[in-house]
Amino acid sequence: MTPFVxxxxxxxxxxMLATKFKPPEVVEIKTPNSVSTKAxxxxxxxxxxLDSAGRVFFSMLAEKDPTLKYTxxxxxxxxxxxxxxxxxxxxxxxxxxxxxxxxxxxxxxGIPAEExxxxxQPGIPIKDSASNELFYWIRDAYSAFSGRKINFLIKGDNNAxxxxxxxxxxxxxxxxxxxFQLVTAAEDAPEGTELYKxxxxxxxxxxxxxx
Amino acid sequence: MASIDAGGGDSGHKKGPGVKKSKKLSTRVDMTPxxxxxxxxxxxxxxxxxxxxxxxxxxxxxxxxxxxxxxxxKESGALTVMLGKNNAVYYxxxxxxxxxxxxxxxxxxxxxxxIIDKRKSVIAAYTGDPDCEAKARAAGKPVTDCRDKDFVVxxxxxxxxxxxxxxxxxDEMTINGVKRFAMVDLFPQELTLIxxxxxxxxxxxxxxxxxxxxxxxx
Numbered sequence: 001m002t003p004f005v006x007x008x009x010x011x012x013x014x015x016m017l018a019t020k021f022k023p024p025e026v027v028e029i030k031t032p033n034s035v036s037t038k039a040x041x042x043x044x045x046x047x048x049x050l051d052s053a054g055r056v057f058f059s060m061l062a063e064k065d066p067t068l069k070y071t072x073x074x075x076x077x078x079x080x081x082x083x084x085x086x087x088x089x090x091x092x093x094x095x096x097x098x099x100x101x102x103x104x105x106x107x108x109x110g111i112p113a114e115e116x117x118x119x120x121q122p123g124i125p126i127k128d129s130a131s132n133e134l135f136y137w138i139r140d141a142y143s144a145f146s147g148r149k150i151n152f153l154i155k156g157d158n159n160a161x162x163x164x165x166x167x168x169x170x171x172x173x174x175x176x177x178x179x180f181q182l183v184t185a186a187e188d189a190p191e192g193t194e195l196y197k198x199x200x201x202x203x204x205x206x207x208x209x210x211x
Numbered sequence: 212m213a214s215i216d217a218g219g220g221d222s223g224h225k226k227g228p229g230v231k232k233s234k235k236l237s238t239r240v241d242m243t244p245x246x247x248x249x250x251x252x253x254x255x256x257x258x259x260x261x262x263x264x265x266x267x268x269x270x271x272x273x274x275x276x277x278x279x280x281x282x283x284x285k286e287s288g289a290l291t292v293m294l295g296k297n298n299a300v301y302y303x304x305x306x307x308x309x310x311x312x313x314x315x316x317x318x319x320x321x322x323x324x325x326i327i328d329k330r331k332s333v334i335a336a337y338t339g340d341p342d343c344e345a346k347a348r349a350a351g352k353p354v355t356d357c358r359d360k361d362f363v364v365x366x367x368x369x370x371x372x373x374x375x376x377x378x379x380x381x382d383e384m385t386i387n388g389v390k391r392f393a394m395v396d397l398f399p400q401e402l403t404l405i406x407x408x409x410x411x412x413x414x415x416x417x418x419x420x421x422x423x424x425x426x427x428x429x
Contacts, residue, residue, distance in 0.1 A: 005242065008249050015256030020264075032378040035385055036268040050374065153267065160374035162294070169272060178274060181267035182378060193323070194388035 033187035052159040055123025059097035155183035288361030294372035
């Protein structure tokens, strides 16, 4: 009995220390794998999510400075004449991701941030350049972040289609942004390939990609 | 384990009349609730934990430039890879022949060998480029980098290609040490070829696919 309990508590402490809570997600995304080992930045980033149905969500990772998000929504509200109220704009700061056209924004922000996950959001329109609302989101967020080094993250689902991905890239490109980071899951370099040899030469143990 | 000491009772020694029963305190603690809680926490943490930390892959796109500004790839070193429906991969080397005889079909397992072979043949065909070598020396890079400078992979995902396919092929570039690659749109001729290869089944229903996807030159 005692050793059994010992082991159980060992496992428990392991999980407690190793665990990292999932950030709230509006949609579940299964990201593709890549051999890249670069860690995901957690702050100062603009994240565009593309789900398997082709819906596009926009979010800002600005935990450190919530006023940034407020600046963005105020800007959007003023330029698009959405007529958002003060509490609704405050609610945006807590909102994890936006996946509605500008016309539906007021309704979404009328719902408390915790309950937005239950709402089915249609995604931000990205179809053609005239109605590419993602472009405006990126533009406003980019200007709010000005003076900081920010990352542009794109998180796509395995089954998302290429044309939508291309439209997202276009929305960034129209803002003169050309460097992106695609969110992926880690994977080892396949044995015998160029990269494998290179990593081995550098003394990186195969399997280190998971760190 | 969960034995509960009822505390003396009559089970102890026979005591004489009038002798007070001294209550024996047990040193054993009942562990069951604690273990229960422990396991509850373990299950909780197992379910909430995210084991694989996400990584990011860099992608640098070029500015949309005018046709004449685009750098031309040497035909001998070019490999065009097209991504189609159901994880299919099509490729051809150099220029697409009018009779499409060099248009080949493979999959994601096979494309790696194609890339490796092509790279090898480009390196083998390298005859020496003093310009490039001088530049490499000045920049403190190994001269061997020049050997595959003509090797360019052109990636053309079609409208049915998934995001996973796109990331996989970009990853393949990293894996095989391809330094020059570009992601561009399909030519109409290539699209027709892919559709013919895919069995000419019902064409994709997206309106963009119905009209031949002409390369967007902005």
